[in-house]
Amino acid sequence: MSCNPKWPEIMDQLLPGQTAADRPDITVRMFHGKLSQLFELIPKAVKCGKIIYRIHVIEFQKRGLPHAHIAIKTQKEPVTVDEIDQVISGCVPHDNAQLKGIIESLYKHSCRPERCHKKQKNADRYKQPRRPLTNNSYIDDAGYVPYKRLTEQDRLVVTYDPELTYAQTDT
Structure with a gap:
């Protein structure tokens, strides 16, 4: 999952002329909120049975935006x-x-x-x-x-x- 600097939740809080990279506090908070929503959606969307475990790591791209790499293990692979x-x-x-x-x-x-x-x-x-x-x-x-x-x-x-x-x- 990658942070989208054009998410309305980010854009609505920026001052004129600011970008998401100018406000890492807003950007990271919104990213973590969206990531939490994604983690709630994954068990409902996965077609391969119960999730055994989930691993994720968050990295930051050159322009300062976070993204997450996520791996899951399911009961029926x-x-x-x-x-x-x-x-x-x-x-x-x-x-x-x-x-x-x-x-x-x-x-x-x-x-x-x-x-x-x-x-x-x-x-x-x-x-x-x-x-x-x-x-x-x-x-x-x-x-x-x-x-x-x-x-x-x-x-x-x-x-x-x-x-x-x-x-x-x-x-």
Whole structure:
């Protein structure tokens, strides 16, 4: 989860000319509130049984905005590609206009090849390999799941759970 500096809860408290980075007290307080709401939504949205545990870490980006990395362990883990595809997507949805709008505005990197892929054709400047284009998700030899990504635009999508995404944007 990333802090959105345009959340109304932040914007409404800024003075003219201020940005979220100018008021870390407001920004962090609102981020923690939204993160708490997300933690309440996760058990309701998870399709894989009871949550055994949750781990999270909060980091701050260069421009001063917090984001959280969250991992959960569930009772019934998805083990097949079909089960994984039911809970996680890496594609822009074309059959649901509302979800497509959410994904395009909140779940896409603004990475541009000329900026992020300066030196290596198949990796970004942080040495991360480019997400492969593939018609189907699969589990590789190391147990990692390269998610289905059909187009160049899908390479920029942050993986998401459609149900949790809906629930989170409704709060």
